[in-house]
Amino acid sequence: MIEVQNLIKEFEGRVVLNNISTKFKEGAVNMIIGKSGSGKSVFLKCLVGLLRPEGGKILYDGKDFLKMKHKEAKRLHRNMGMLFQNAALFDSKTVLENVMFPLDMFSRKNYRERKKRAEFCLERVDLLDAANLYPSEISGGMMKRAAIARAIALNPKYLFCDEPNSGLDPKTSQLIDELIQGITKDLEITTIVVSHDMNSVMNIGDHIIFINEGVKEWEGTKNHIMDSDNKELNEFVFASDLFKKIKEVEETGPETRHPEA
Amino acid sequence: MSITSTLESIGEYALLLRRVLMPPDRAREFAKEFSKEIYKLGVNSIWIVTIISLFIGAVIVMQIAYNINSPLLPRSTVGSVSREIIILEFSSTVICLILAGKVGSNIASEIGTMRITQQIDALDIMGVNSANFLILPKVVAFVLFMPVLVIFSTFMGLYGGYVLCAITGNPSTDTYVYGIQFFFRESLVWYSLIKSMLFGFIISSVAAYYGYNAQGGALDVGKASTDSVVANSILILMTDLAFTQLMMG
Ligand SMILES: Nc1ncnc2c1ncn2[C@@H]1O[C@H](COP(=O)(O)OP(=O)(O)OP(=O)(O)O)[C@@H](O)[C@H]1O
Ligand SMILES: [Mg+2]
Numbered sequence: 001m002i003e004v005q006n007l008i009k010e011f012e013g014r015v016v017l018n019n020i021s022t023k024f025k026e027g028a029v030n031m032i033i034g035k036s037g038s039g040k041s042v043f044l045k046c047l048v049g050l051l052r053p054e055g056g057k058i059l060y061d062g063k064d065f066l067k068m069k070h071k072e073a074k075r076l077h078r079n080m081g082m083l084f085q086n087a088a089l090f091d092s093k094t095v096l097e098n099v100m101f102p103l104d105m106f107s108r109k110n111y112r113e114r115k116k117r118a119e120f121c122l123e124r125v126d127l128l129d130a131a132n133l134y135p136s137e138i139s140g141g142m143m144k145r146a147a148i149a150r151a152i153a154l155n156p157k158y159l160f161c162d163e164p165n166s167g168l169d170p171k172t173s174q175l176i177d178e179l180i181q182g183i184t185k186d187l188e189i190t191t192i193v194v195s196h197d198m199n200s201v202m203n204i205g206d207h208i209i210f211i212n213e214g215v216k217e218w219e220g221t222k223n224h225i226m227d228s229d230n231k232e233l234n235e236f237v238f239a240s241d242l243f244k245k246i247k248e249v250e251e252t253g254p255e256t257r258h259p260e261a
Numbered sequence: 262m263s264i265t266s267t268l269e270s271i272g273e274y275a276l277l278l279r280r281v282l283m284p285p286d287r288a289r290e291f292a293k294e295f296s297k298e299i300y301k302l303g304v305n306s307i308w309i310v311t312i313i314s315l316f317i318g319a320v321i322v323m324q325i326a327y328n329i330n331s332p333l334l335p336r337s338t339v340g341s342v343s344r345e346i347i348i349l350e351f352s353s354t355v356i357c358l359i360l361a362g363k364v365g366s367n368i369a370s371e372i373g374t375m376r377i378t379q380q381i382d383a384l385d386i387m388g389v390n391s392a393n394f395l396i397l398p399k400v401v402a403f404v405l406f407m408p409v410l411v412i413f414s415t416f417m418g419l420y421g422g423y424v425l426c427a428i429t430g431n432p433s434t435d436t437y438v439y440g441i442q443f444f445f446r447e448s449l450v451w452y453s454l455i456k457s458m459l460f461g462f463i464i465s466s467v468a469a470y471y472g473y474n475a476q477g478g479a480l481d482v483g484k485a486s487t488d489s490v491v492a493n494s495i496l497i498l499m500t501d502l503a504f505t506q507l508m509m510g
Binding site for chain 1: 286287289290375378379380382383385386387388389
């Protein structure tokens, strides 16, 4: 389980994360949402150890990640998979080699078993056909899927995703969303997704954390997100016309909107 | 560049080296990367070393033959002096300056690109020591391949001079070859090889430092690569001065 207590992150005196505390739901898709520049990516980077916060605690199963010894932190890292905004595949390796890489580094299995595992992961994201292509030869959506396969190769306990569907068309983003949700349920992992796409929030978000200007403004489930009275959250959610209309429909009932029907 | 920022860079470089110079996580993966780097950094540099050494070797012999024109000195002196220059300075230092451009910029831009496209972050999250995994194979491969390049360059330089003598006849090839062999000290070759391995270490590790600490976009990778060549050139010249003073003085 991941729990964050009073997390503070500053860049040269400028506070980017201000006293954030939360608990992530185990075996579910946790979503961190917020406007651009609100500190979502910084939050995620603190969680995985790419940035060191100035204050607070990050507890993995009750143990403070920030105080762990090198060996212990390394072991924890092997339980983490991460999907970067730009996929971050190794461009000198083929898709299959990319997925095999974590296995090559950490698994004690022999080559054939490692290859089989990598192929299984590629199959899971429906990318076996592209196994021998290089990242430069595949599309953005395929890169994301390959990166997901690489992230789950070692059977992680935690999956982190930074804007998994940025730069993808609506259909492909939905596919990626469903993939993330499916993997979370199948492998019983705790997934944390950063996003500002309300569609995916409503699609797959089990637990939602809203960050505004470095402060956690709201936390809850998607059933409550529409009728929260938090001003900032409302502004964020109903920035999209679609959700404004849904809300109207919900409040006034569909029949009044279509009197002619 | 201010003194504090220079000192800061030196500190950062030292800290990076501490992470680089560790036994690799997986020997098998290290061997794989190492053999790739031998090819990419070493074997791929042979052609440029060959061409430059042939031409500069010929020019050195030409200049010396032209300038040492005294009845008091035997003509074979041309061969002896050319040999000393080629072994002591040309094949070790000048070739390293050229490799600082070719190999240094290659390393800095490759690692820099991995940094800005978050490939290094991806390694770190997996729990791989990214500095060790990416940089150590390059440094070890380049340092070990350096003597090969230097010996190759020395032979090519001397051969360039030989071809020149065969064409101009001044001095004759026999005299030139006699001069090359005359009072030959093996210790100079060792001196040159050790010096070049030191330069090989500087080139690869400094270039890796610039790439590893790149931040921003594609433009910044270009900048990191240029900066690494400039820093490497200055470091090589200073080290050459210090090393020569130490060994000769
Ligand atoms: N390495 C850094 N150095 C200094 N400031 C930074 C750094 N990384 C992020 N910031 C600042 O922190 C703030 C939050 O950035 P962050 O990347 O977390 O935003 P975000 O919520 O992920 O936005 P987006 O949705 O656009 O990705 C920004 O104001 C940014 O300028
Ligand atoms: Mg972001």
